[in-house]
Amino acid sequence: AQSVTQLGSHVSVSEGALVLLRCNYSSSVPPYLFWYVQYPNQGLQLLLKYTSAATLVKGINGFEAEFKKSETSFHLTKPSAHMSDAAEYFCAVKTSYDKVIFGPGTSLSVIP
Amino acid sequence: AAGVIQSPRHLIKEKRETATLKCYPIPRHDTVYWYQQGPGQDPQFLISFYEKMQSDKGSIPDRFSAQQFSDYHSELNMSSLELGDSALYFCASSTRDREFADTQYFGPGTRLTVL
Numbered sequence: 131a132q133s134v135t136q137l138g139s140h141v142s143v144s145e146g147a148l149v150l151l152r153c154n155y156s157s158s159v160p161p162y163l164f165w166y167v168q169y170p171n172q173g174l175q176l177l178l179k180y181t182s183a184a185t186l187v188k189g190i191n192g193f194e195a196e197f198k199k200s201e202t203s204f205h206l207t208k209p210s211a212h213m214s215d216a217a218e219y220f221c222a223v224k225t226s227y228d229k230v231i232f233g234p235g236t237s238l239s240v241i242p
Numbered sequence: 243a244a245g246v247i248q249s250p251r252h253l254i255k256e257k258r259e260t261a262t263l264k265c266y267p268i269p270r271h272d273t274v275y276w277y278q279q280g281p282g283q284d285p286q287f288l289i290s291f292y293e294k295m296q297s298d299k300g301s302i303p304d305r306f307s308a309q310q311f312s313d314y315h316s317e318l319n320m321s322s323l324e325l326g327d328s329a330l331y332f333c334a335s336s337t338r339d340r341e342f343a344d345t346q347y348f349g350p351g352t353r354l355t356v357l
Contacts, residue, residue, distance in 0.1 A: 224346075
């Protein structure tokens with residue numbers, strides 16, 4: 131069975147500062163990993179995905195994530211936060227042709 | 243690029259009424275998933291269909307049913323609605339085409355409010 135944990139339900143960063151959102155997963159088979167972003171009253175938008183190719187994955191809006199098998203982690207980073215990055219971020223895991231299991235989400239606030 | 247379409251976007255119902263949510267997947271996608279996101283919660287998987295057959299089932303109440311039609315669109319039917327059914331319902335689609343496999347693309351959701 132797969133599961134996802136996200137450390138920190140709320141993260142606040144200053145505009146221009148580094149964004150680091152933590153995600154750890156549990157999976158008995160090689161997983162596919164995703165980060166989705168949800169803006170207020172919006173749907174889920176795919177930020178990036180890891181599907182066993184390169185361990186460093188670049189996504190949209192300047193985000194990237196690194197898959198570390200030894201740490202079972204898939205942390206999301208962005209070098210410089212922008213006000214428009216304020217949203218809810220969900221880390222998710224799945225195996226082939228399977229449902230997505232979401233983490234509890236991390237709410238990112240960006241302080242001017 | 244075409245995205246997943248869900249209708250209606252907003253729906254208000256009374257308790258014990260029924261509701262039907264529709265999902266139109268990305269063209270050439272053969273798999274549809276339904277998720278429920280309660281207030282302040284992460285999305286929870288309800289049910290999925292591949293090539294018009296149910297492929298997996300999650301925490302879907304017996305009061306709910308769903309199906310996928312020949313044109314691959316899907317409908318989620320909800321009966322005897324309860325206050326606790328108020329949530330954002332997402333549909334996602336994917337294809338088993340090797341190039342795009344294992345990525346689910348989500349629709350904008352249908353916000354159901356039960357009064």
